[in-house]
Amino acid sequence: MGFLHALVSNVVFMAAATGWLVAQILKTIIYAFINKSFDAERLVGSGGMPSSHSATVCALATAAGIRYGGGSFQFAVSAILAIIVMYDARGVRRETGIQAQVINEMSSFFRNMGSPLSYEEKLKEFVGHTPIQVLAGAILGIIIAVIYCFAMV
Numbered sequence: 001m002g003f004l005h006a007l008v009s010n011v012v013f014m015a016a017a018t019g020w021l022v023a024q025i026l027k028t029i030i031y032a033f034i035n036k037s038f039d040a041e042r043l044v045g046s047g048g049m050p051s052s053h054s055a056t057v058c059a060l061a062t063a064a065g066i067r068y069g070g071g072s073f074q075f076a077v078s079a080i081l082a083i084i085v086m087y088d089a090r091g092v093r094r095e096t097g098i099q100a101q102v103i104n105e106m107s108s109f110f111r112n113m114g115s116p117l118s119y120e121e122k123l124k125e126f127v128g129h130t131p132i133q134v135l136a137g138a139i140l141g142i143i144i145a146v147i148y149c150f151a152m153v
Contacts, residue, residue, distance in 0.1 A: 012063040012074070015148040019059030019141040023052035026140070051129040053089045054137030055144070057082035062145035086138065089129045 007013060028042040030049050042048060061078040068074040129137070 011149055012060060012067055012078075015063035015145040016056050016060035016141075018148055019055040019144045020052050022144055023050050023055035023137055023140055026050060027052060047129060049133045049136060050140050051086070051089055051133045051137030054082075054086050054129070054134045055141035057085045058138040058141030059145040059148075060141075062142045063149055066145065066149045082138075086134050090131055090134045 024043055027048040027050065028039070031042045032038045046053070057078070061075065061082045064072070064074040064078040
């Protein structure tokens with residue numbers, strides 16, 4: 001019980017976890033509003049608006065900066081992690097999603113032509129983020145960390 005209590009008492013951890021949760025809920029609501037349908041996979045899935053990856057790591061870095069200071073080891077590690085995660089979400093993972101979309105379109109075209117394909121499922125297209133989605137997640141994470149660090153504790 002001591003570990004669990006320490007974990008939920010950890011302001012930095014809880015700010016990051018709250019950043020992820022709020023981003024996932026917002027992402028699900030925005031998806032349902034735009035597409036006029038609820039998709040439960042959006043609650044845990046990657047991709048979409050806002051970036052939960054960005055919200056999580058920005059909340060982590062912001063809370064570490066508030067709690068331990070800008071010159072601390074904790075802030076330095078979490079800030080570098082945030083930069084890497086956001087760069088990857090916008091770059092490599094976004095390109096992967098675009099490639100998956102093209103492959104799915106080609107697969108559909110060849111399937112309609114009667115050509116047999118070697119795989120059975122469509123590739124996942126929601127894996128990366130646009131720069132706006134990354135920025136929105138970053139801002140959300142920073143706001144959540146500030147609120148969590150100053151108002152909740």
